[in-house]
Amino acid sequence: MPITKQRTLDYVQQEWGTYIERFNLLSKDEQDTRVKQMGYEQFRDMLAHILAWWEEGMGIILAIAESREFERKKYDFDVFNAEAVAKYKSWDEAEFLAHFERTRQKMGTDLKSMNEAVFENRRVRSWANGIFIHHAREHLVALSRFLVMDLLKNEWATYVEDFKRLDDEKKKEFLAEQGFESFHALLAHIIGWWEEGVRIITGILDSPAFTWDGHDTDAFNAELTQKYSAWSDGDLFKHYEAVRKALLDLTADLPADAYLNKDIEGWLKDDVVEHYDEHPIPN
DSSP: OOOOHHHHHHIIIIIGGGHHHHHHTSOHHHHHHHHHHTTOSOHHHHHHHHHHHHHHHHHHHHHHHTTOOOOOOOOOHHHHHHHHHHHTTTSOHHHHHHHHHHHHHHHHHHHHHSOGGGGGSHHHHHHHIIIIIIHHHHTOSSOOHHHHHHHHHTTTTTHHHHHHTSOHHHHHHHHHHHTOSOHHHHHHHHHHHHHHHHHHHHHHHHOTTOOOOOOOHHHHHHHHHHHTTTSOHHHHHHHHHHHHHHHHHHHHHSOGGGGGSHHHHHHHIIIIIIHHHHSOOOO
16 A cells, blocks of 8 residues: 555645544534444544544654654553543643644644655654554544545555465465455455445435345355356456446545435445455555
């Protein structure tokens, strides 16, 4: 997965820049439900957790960029996260939100000033991915067009090649962990769910009265494996790319209010965001 200066900056400015705004568009009941699904009692506590990792990670990234020494730590994540929530517990709400936004803006300024070569450092890429890119998926409370398109342009765009570069032993380990006999079967599974998502989202856009039947997941997955079983790998790889581009075009063309539709949001979240984290190609 490509972790570059520009991609990191885009996450800071676009994904995280609208994070609170998108959350605030949800109903109060939906806000409470989604925050609790993340394991937090309050949205503010989750923001404190996000903020603390930003501060920790950017300190290390800046030290590397400026050729300074920094403390190498082993983290107890439960302790770190609890301390993050406690640190900001007594802060006034407005003061805390202003601090969150100032920190985000300063990170953008700092990233802009960095040489692109800084991102050749593996530790920098790891921290940037962890606190900005992966964290956006891990704490996704309201889907954005940016996040869906970014994944389709990056992780999903290199998915086939990322698998091909693994050695034979790692390929076997990956497929065994995923529960598929072959990469061909895994790709058929991904393609089939994408196609179903495109069909349903298009149907919703075309008619408010559009309905669809749910699937027995195991049965549907078996159907997908069978559907593409006679295809050659080459043809399946080309079809994968065609469907990826179709989904990317659909995402780009969706009206802004479509992302507020729970069904459309749910299909894009499940098909593009969560599905990648269910089937990530190992580094």
